[in-house]
Amino acid sequence: xxxxxxxxxxxxxxxxxxxxxxxxxxxxxxxxxxxxxxxxxxxxxxxxxxxxxxxxxxxxxxxxx
Amino acid sequence: xxxxxxxxxxxxxxxxxxxxxxxxxxxxxxxxxxxxxxxxxxxxxxxxxxxxxxxxxxxxxxxxxxxxxxxxxxxxxxxxxxxxxxxxxxxxxxxxxxxxxxxxxxxxxxxxxxxxxxxxxxxxxxxxxxxxxxxxxxxxxxxxxxxxxxxxxxxxxxxxxxxxxxxxxxxxxxxxxxxxxxxxxxxxxxxxxxxxxxxxxxxxxxxxxxxxxxxxxxxxxxx
Numbered sequence: 292x293x294x295x296x297x298x299x300x301x302x303x304x305x306x307x308x309x310x311x312x313x314x315x316x317x318x319x320x321x322x323x324x325x326x327x328x329x330x331x332x333x334x335x336x337x338x339x340x341x342x343x344x345x346x347x348x349x350x351x352x353x354x355x356x
Numbered sequence: 357x358x359x360x361x362x363x364x365x366x367x368x369x370x371x372x373x374x375x376x377x378x379x380x381x382x383x384x385x386x387x388x389x390x391x392x393x394x395x396x397x398x399x400x401x402x403x404x405x406x407x408x409x410x411x412x413x414x415x416x417x418x419x420x421x422x423x424x425x426x427x428x429x430x431x432x433x434x435x436x437x438x439x440x441x442x443x444x445x446x447x448x449x450x451x452x453x454x455x456x457x458x459x460x461x462x463x464x465x466x467x468x469x470x471x472x473x474x475x476x477x478x479x480x481x482x483x484x485x486x487x488x489x490x491x492x493x494x495x496x497x498x499x500x501x502x503x504x505x506x507x508x509x510x511x512x513x514x515x516x517x518x519x520x521x522x523x524x525x526x527x528x529x530x531x532x533x534x535x536x537x538x539x540x541x542x543x544x545x546x547x548x549x550x551x552x553x554x555x556x557x558x559x560x561x562x563x564x565x566x567x568x569x570x571x572x573x574x575x576x577x578x579x
Contacts, residue, residue, distance in 0.1 A: 324363065324390075324404045325363070325365065325368055325404075326362075326363070326368065326403065326404040326405045327362055327367065327368055327371045327376050327403070327405075328371070328372070328376065328405055328471070329376050329377065329378045329403045329405055329406045329410070329411070330375055330376065330377050330414070331406055331410045331414075332410075332413070332414065333377065333414055333416075333417045335482075336375045336376075336377045337437070337438055338478075339375050339474060339478065340374075340375040340434075340436040340437075340438075341436045341437060342469060342474060342508060342510055342511070343375070343436075343468055343469040343470075343471070343474050344436055344464060344466050344467065344468045344469065345373060345374050345375055345436060345461070345464060345468055346374050346375070346433055346434060346435060346436065346441065346460035346461060346463070346464050347374065347375045347376075347377060347433070347434045347435075347436070347438065348371070348374050348375070348376045348377070348431065348432075348433055348456075348457070348460070349376075349377045349378075349379055349417055349418060349421070349431070349432040349433075349434065350376075350377075350378055350379065350380070350429055350430075350431055350432075351379045351380075351417075351418030351421070351422060351426070351428060351429060351430040351431075351432060352378070352379070352380045352381075352428045352429040352430075353380065353381050353382055353428045354382065354384070354385075354428070
């Protein structure tokens with residue numbers, strides 16, 4: 292195997308490795324959609340709002356919206 | 357509102373300047389499977405960064421402000437202490453919602469801390485507290501240490517308190533291991549010391565446990 296062949300093989304190996312890293316597995320669920328960052332708890336919301344000195348928005352809702 | 361305003365990109369961006377709580381009483385809608393930090397988790401389809409259990413739990417929050425029957429949805433805006441400033445009934449289109457955000461921000465004076473600065477310290481603190489509750493002391497020590505180095509004093513104090521509590525736990529375990537050694541219960545002592553070495557390795561008690569284990573190993577070798 293000459294130097295050029297070795298180089299080509301190395302480039303091919305690198306390319307396929309990079310592609311494998313970029314492509315998500317077919318069965319993997321997607322990352323979550325972009326979202327408002329809702330607080331998980333009321334205590335956490337109050338702590339964050341008081342420390343950051345920002346207002347709290349509460350949506351009171353039922354059903355599918 | 358959930359289907360049009362909440363996923364709106366401008367709304368999402370702007371709400372980094374506030375704190376948001378979903379008080380949603382039922383879970384008769386879909387959940388979705390997503391990957392967070394490499395782990396598959398189920399999330400609510402309406403509030404995609406939390407689970408339906410989360411918004412079912414925070415559904416109690418709305419009842420603090422609304423008594424009796426009401427027409428959903430209702431948007432309640434409070435000051436940082438939770439005192440109601442104003443409310444809006446019905447669906448809010450993105451433009452109206454953004455105006456509400458501006459109105460609410462205008463009613464809260466004083467300097468603010470950005471969400472990203474807050475999260476840098478609050479997330480390690482929350483993770484450390486959860487880890488400490490589960491007895492995962494190594495993770496807890498790491499989180500408390502990170503949070504104790506931040507600039508927000510309240511969070512720094514909580515982190516220091518958490519770290520002190522873990523130090524006491526580690527020292528208590530070390531005292532038990534030493535007592536076991538003194539009464540020649542070497543196997544029990546060794547088990548405890550291994551635990552302290554692995555979970556409390558970043559603390560003085562962990563380093564002392566490591567030294568004692570080494571000494572025990574040397575004594576075993578000479579016999």
